[in-house]
Amino acid sequence: MKLPHLLTVDGLSRSQITTLLDTAVEMEAVGHREVKKIPALRGVTIVNAFFEDSTRTRMSFDLAAKRLSADTMAFSSKGSSTAKGESLRDTVLTIAAMGVDGFVIRHMGSGAPQRAMDWTGLPVVNAGDGMHGHPTQALLDAYAMRQKLGDLEGKHVAIVGDLFHSRVVRSNLTCLRTLGAKVTLVAPPTLLPQGIREWPNVDDGVAITTHLDDVVPTVDALMMLRVQRERMSGGFFPSEAEYTDGWGLTRERLTRLPEHAVICHPGPMNRGLEIAPEAADNARSLILDQVNAGVSVRMAVLFHIFAGDPTPDAAPANDSTPAAAGNENEGSK
Amino acid sequence: MKLPHLLTVDGLSRSQITTLLDTAVEMEAVGHREVKKIPALRGVTIVNAFFEDSTRTRMSFDLAAKRLSADTMAFSSKGSSTAKGESLRDTVLTIAAMGVDGFVIRHMGSGAPQRAMDWTGLPVVNAGDGMHGHPTQALLDAYAMRQKLGDLEGKHVAIVGDLFHSRVVRSNLTCLRTLGAKVTLVAPPTLLPQGIREWPNVDDGVAITTHLDDVVPTVDALMMLRVQRERMSGGFFPSEAEYTDGWGLTRERLTRLPEHAVICHPGPMNRGLEIAPEAADNARSLILDQVNAGVSVRMAVLFHIFAGDPTPDAAPANDSTPAAAGNENEGSK
Amino acid sequence: MKLPHLLTVDGLSRSQITTLLDTAVEMEAVGHREVKKIPALRGVTIVNAFFEDSTRTRMSFDLAAKRLSADTMAFSSKGSSTAKGESLRDTVLTIAAMGVDGFVIRHMGSGAPQRAMDWTGLPVVNAGDGMHGHPTQALLDAYAMRQKLGDLEGKHVAIVGDLFHSRVVRSNLTCLRTLGAKVTLVAPPTLLPQGIREWPNVDDGVAITTHLDDVVPTVDALMMLRVQRERMSGGFFPSEAEYTDGWGLTRERLTRLPEHAVICHPGPMNRGLEIAPEAADNARSLILDQVNAGVSVRMAVLFHIFAGDPTPDAAPANDSTPAAAGNENEGSK
Structure with missing residues (x-):
């Protein structure tokens, strides 16, 4: 090719x-x-x-x-x-x-x-x-997940965080849908892009929600997006505590993640904000696998x-x- | 060798x-x-x-x-x-x-x-x-011109601009004269070095003038020097408009340049100041050839x-x- | 190995x-x-x-x-x-x-x-x-000295200067003692680390003094440490003149250095402060040999x-x- x-x-x-x-x-x-x-x-x-x-x-x-x-x-x-x-x-x-x-x-x-x-x-x-x-990021994420989960056809991946500013979410969404995965996008209401439901890659296989807790028990992979602290002063960003509470991968949520599910993060992490250290360093974390991939x-x-x-x-x-x-x-x- | x-x-x-x-x-x-x-x-x-x-x-x-x-x-x-x-x-x-x-x-x-x-x-x-x-700049200029014009013996090259501050003009002058080209140096009166007529490489084959318009129709190559904007506040530099008017390669002057003549510039260019976009992107422009050379x-x-x-x-x-x-x-x- | x-x-x-x-x-x-x-x-x-x-x-x-x-x-x-x-x-x-x-x-x-x-x-x-x-610095110092002095067993090396802040003195001391050299540490009183006599590598083969002049005629190698000017404002540093006078390798001290003795400095030098230009550029200076080593x-x-x-x-x-x-x-x- x-x-x-x-x-x-x-x-x-x-x-x-x-x-x-x-x-x-x-x-x-x-x-x-x-x-x-x-x-x-x-x-x-x-x-x-x-x-x-x-x-x-x-x-x-x-x-x-x-x-x-x-x-x-x-x-x-x-x-x-x-x-x-x-x-x-x-x-x-x-x-x-x-x-x-x-x-x-x-x-x-x-x-x-x-x-x-x-x-x-x-x-x-x-x-x-x-x-x-950020196409190579999307490909490496798919690679790392495929190595652990096998063929991504029919797998359920949730992408969680600042969908508004993220450059990786569009690439990942397209790549995952092309490979046949189902995707749920999760974000605080203020960080959901307005026209997101009209994005060309938001089709029947894509769900959008603001409630992370409903999603956690159902996923094969949880992709936590990085919070850019410099954007938190903009006014429409939740406070750090609110963010962690509603959309962070906390220790508590980790216990409700399926046994076989994997955790991704593009790095660098804000430990304790969008991801708890217990999740980042967990055996199910693919974070260093992603770097290697x-x-x-x-x-x-x-x-x-x-x-x-x-x-x-x-x-x-x-x-x-x-x-x-x-x-x-x-x-x- | x-x-x-x-x-x-x-x-x-x-x-x-x-x-x-x-x-x-x-x-x-x-x-x-x-x-x-x-x-x-x-x-x-x-x-x-x-x-x-x-x-x-x-x-x-x-x-x-x-x-x-x-x-x-x-x-x-x-x-x-x-x-x-x-x-x-x-x-x-x-x-x-x-x-x-x-x-x-x-x-x-x-x-x-x-x-x-x-x-x-x-x-x-x-x-x-x-x-x-800046000897390699002089050599690459000669190379790019020779590739287009053939042997530089007897060719007429004008070097135009801030002769006072330029590090390339001395090297180019020597290199071109050694290769047998005739050179005309063109500059605003305030940017002509005082003792320039006594420079060892300013011989019978070198002319000096402040009038670009007289020179344009006679050249085989026009080398436009870069204006260093940080030097324009020194007081003896013409204003941008005056500079372009008197010593820029404008669209108008481009029409009076001989068909076969080439245009050089060491880069980076100030488009619209010492060189018009039409000249920079012209088929006769050697600017990217110079980089390649x-x-x-x-x-x-x-x-x-x-x-x-x-x-x-x-x-x-x-x-x-x-x-x-x-x-x-x-x-x- | x-x-x-x-x-x-x-x-x-x-x-x-x-x-x-x-x-x-x-x-x-x-x-x-x-x-x-x-x-x-x-x-x-x-x-x-x-x-x-x-x-x-x-x-x-x-x-x-x-x-x-x-x-x-x-x-x-x-x-x-x-x-x-x-x-x-x-x-x-x-x-x-x-x-x-x-x-x-x-x-x-x-x-x-x-x-x-x-x-x-x-x-x-x-x-x-x-x-x-800074282990490779200690090894390269030993290498450069060994190339000039031969086996370091029994050789006398003085390390002179800011023992308090230096990162190389500990590594050098250990390396030289391991190779059998005798070491004298020389520093202004305020730049002698308090517990230095209890350092594990300060044994019978190590002497400590504040008087450089007594040491100069007895050495095989004189290692001058770099003065970090940014540390001189701390209050307990001598003035530049005092430092040079008491602990610099001056032209005068150079005349009292044994013929065969070598001069080391990790660089970059403060010429005229801890080392006189005559010493830095002396035939007995190993400073560039150290870089090469x-x-x-x-x-x-x-x-x-x-x-x-x-x-x-x-x-x-x-x-x-x-x-x-x-x-x-x-x-x-």
């Missing part, structure tokens, strides 16, 4: 998502080898352009690229010409003109990755744009974008399909 | 510059291979020491080094001992003592790269020092400094001459 | 330290090869997590890792979730979950590297923690932690013992 880009999970078919997750399983195996690299993207240069800080996402993409033997370059808008007023268009055109092969872009503006791709003609991976989407899923995404259809003399076939990709030591013999 | 360093274009012969540009042509071809790397500088560590921010120049050098398989380390003065008052001498001696192979240095002080070389005995590439010079020219410079005369058992001959440098995949077979 | 970590020099036997220093000798030789790399840590990812700025220590570890062909990732707490209040535990667990192989940690909190190791189960190298220790010693430490016991098919024996580690070019043939 050759992907031209990953701007959004909208439009990805169930079979495409499944292929990505299956490739990620093979990529995870690379991390357990003696030499944790494959030469699939040797000579490929990927620019991690983060117009918005996100240390963990940047590190995850960087590690994924390195495991595929790509070269990476970091672009941060701080201290750059962007800070001096250069437009996004001129910035990405300039970097593209250096002859790099593609971008991973995080930007506060919804649609910025799409525009960067239109301007440069290079493949772009969206690493989070405004409140629009992030590297494997991003390897898969970069692989399907940048390593399709190699010419035979440039890279032998067994270097360029993940299934057959050899240990680097073996590969060079 | 083995270069000991690249501190300035002064003193480079026409044949040396031509060899650098010819090597850059071969280096550009590396960027079109399946695996965009050659192993010429494997095991060589180059420190990008930027005592002054310049994201695009740093990225260009970094990419150039990586394409040659060198390792790079970034040194930024922020948060370092330099910020705590350590002298430049102790800083570069300390980094050199780690066993690195050379420096790329950008510094606000004219002559800093020369001093760093004297202190450490290591090869240094000047990536811009004060108002003194930057990587190839810097690869050539690093190659001629760091890869001369390899011993046979360390690197086979076909790895160390750019002409014969194989595809990395082939090389490892 | 396989080391599980390097949190402190306490508990390292004389034979272990000697093995590390002997390996460092071999590692130094790698830096004199045509291709200055060995493939010992290919596919190993080491995170340089610096919760406190230290450009030179970070660069030294980064270069050491790259010479061993490891991949490195930088984590800096600035702009990260740590800055937003994430706990150290969640931060290191998250990075570890990405599948990295180990950490180099610098932190203002004593014991942070130990805790990071306990939480993650990954090997950790302490790159300086609070006032607790830093890379070799850190290569040795990383090697013994991350390259023990490779399985035969993952890396041939001659890649994984430093003594036999071939030139990278030869290795790939």
